[in-house]
Amino acid sequence: MSGTLWIILGGAVMTYLARIGGHLVLSRFERIHPRVEAGLNAVPAAVLTTLVAPAAMNGGVPEIASLVVAGTVAWFWGGMMPMFLTGGVVLIALRQLLG
Amino acid sequence: MSIEHSPNRTTRRDMIAGARLGVPVIFASAPFAILFGALAVDNGLSVGEATLMSAAIYGGASQMVGIELFGHKIAPWLVVFSIFAVNFRHVLYSAAVGRRIGHWSFIEKAVGFFFLVDPQYAEAERRIEHGGSVGFAWYMGMALPIYVCWVVESGLGAAFSRLLPDTKALGIDFLLPIYFLGLVMGFRTRSFWFPVVAVSAVASIVAFKFVGSPWHVSLGAAAGVALAASMPPSSRPGGRR
Numbered sequence: 001m002s003g004t005l006w007i008i009l010g011g012a013v014m015t016y017l018a019r020i021g022g023h024l025v026l027s028r029f030e031r032i033h034p035r036v037e038a039g040l041n042a043v044p045a046a047v048l049t050t051l052v053a054p055a056a057m058n059g060g061v062p063e064i065a066s067l068v069v070a071g072t073v074a075w076f077w078g079g080m081m082p083m084f085l086t087g088g089v090v091l092i093a094l095r096q097l098l099g
Numbered sequence: 100m101s102i103e104h105s106p107n108r109t110t111r112r113d114m115i116a117g118a119r120l121g122v123p124v125i126f127a128s129a130p131f132a133i134l135f136g137a138l139a140v141d142n143g144l145s146v147g148e149a150t151l152m153s154a155a156i157y158g159g160a161s162q163m164v165g166i167e168l169f170g171h172k173i174a175p176w177l178v179v180f181s182i183f184a185v186n187f188r189h190v191l192y193s194a195a196v197g198r199r200i201g202h203w204s205f206i207e208k209a210v211g212f213f214f215l216v217d218p219q220y221a222e223a224e225r226r227i228e229h230g231g232s233v234g235f236a237w238y239m240g241m242a243l244p245i246y247v248c249w250v251v252e253s254g255l256g257a258a259f260s261r262l263l264p265d266t267k268a269l270g271i272d273f274l275l276p277i278y279f280l281g282l283v284m285g286f287r288t289r290s291f292w293f294p295v296v297a298v299s300a301v302a303s304i305v306a307f308k309f310v311g312s313p314w315h316v317s318l319g320a321a322a323g324v325a326l327a328a329s330m331p332p333s334s335r336p337g338g339r340r
Contacts, residue, residue, distance in 0.1 A: 004148055007175050011165055011182035012155035018186045020194030022210040032194075039328035040191045042295045045286045046323025047185060048279050049296045050303035050316045051164065055276040057304050063273050070277050074284035080127060083284065087277040091270040 062094035108163045108297040117240025124218045125248045131159050132249050134274065135166070136256025146257040153253035157246060158216065160282065161185035168312070184317050192220040199223060199233045207235045214242035217282075224255050291327045299323030 026032065056067050070087025077083070132153065139149035144166065156162055161182045168178045192215050200208060219242055224234045231237075286292060303319025310318060 003175055004144060005151075007169070007178050008148065008152045008155055010175070010179035011161065012153075014179055014183035014214055015156050015158055015161060015186045015189070018183060018189040019193050019215045020209070021207075022190035022195075023197030023212065024193075025190075026194035027197055037326045038290070038330060040194070041289055042327030043191055043320070044188045044325050045283055045289065045292055045295050046299040046320040046327075047188060047316065048160070048283045048286075049299040050319035051160070051185075051279040052276045052283060053300035053303045053319070054307040054312075054315055055273070057307070059273065059276075062270075063276075066270075066273070066277060067280055068105045068191060070281055071284060074281055075287070078285075080278075080281045080285070083281050083289070084274075084277055087280075088270055088274055091273055091277070095270060095305070097104065 061098060062091050065094055066091035113234050113237040113241030117237040117242075118244055120222050121241045121245045124245050125283070126212060128159065128245070128249060129252050131278065133256035134255040135159065136258070138163070139166045139253075140257045140260040142169045143150035144169065144257070150250060150254040154250045156182065156186075157213070157249065158182075158186050158189075158287035159249075160279065164316070168277075174230055181316055184320065187320075189215060195206075196220060196223050196233070199227055200235075200238075203235055211238055211242075213237065214239070214246060216245070218245070243296035291330055295323040296325050298326045 052067070056064055059067075066087045069090045070083045073086045074080075074083035135153065136146075138147050139152065139162075140146065144152070152162055152165065154294040156165070165182045168181055193212060196215065197241050200211065203211065219238070222241060223238065226233055226237070264310055283296060299319045299322055302322035306318035307315035
């Protein structure tokens, strides 16, 4: 079996463990410590930020401008599609103009 | 004998109610499924491997991270670990939703948790908030159409990836960070959102420079989580001000 298949299956097993593991672990405790809960609540924003920040740092004007505009749209209007489409348009337009 | 209370009828109604909630999710995730398939082939995966990845992992952001790392000649276990790091948030969903489905059988739980993606979790929480109960029929009625579409669209994106001529000019290579930023913004009403984002951003950039990819994901995330856990309880919403 190729390395790629092993990675896919390994990723699938680990993902399933994450999806069932929280329930398996938590169902053993009567109460969750508030600090653990606060830390868990911060997980999505913390993880996803690390996927954006280095890309922004390595990006040029079109990349950074698209993130700023998309972030602003998300802040004021909410929702994924408006911010995503606006960011995409800014990115493509600036790459055409500057590239 | 009353027909409207027959179990079959209730089951079907619950499934349809669940499926209806899945419709906007199917539309919103379609571009990303197609994009994933195209990027996967771009990063050296076959059409079959790309489709299998969507079917087996079923987690958009983690699949994107996985194929991104495939192109970097990184040790396989690190790629697997990075997929786990991105999907680690599901531990939280799992713990939270587990309290709602105590009445499910073991098999139903084992099947149900596989499909616990972000919108599935969000709709389950909202159903509880509105006084409903999360039944297996409702849950799978929402989950299965989303899942089938995700897998099929990934395969189509992979098979027809050559129809996207210049991914750089189309901006496709940088659409993902925009998408991830959208997910980050979606959590902006949570307590400590801004300090967590700021600390994770700085820590991940520093780790990216001095430790390297993909450790910047885990190290940056650990910094943000540690910050939230170290905040005094009195400053949390719900705590004393």
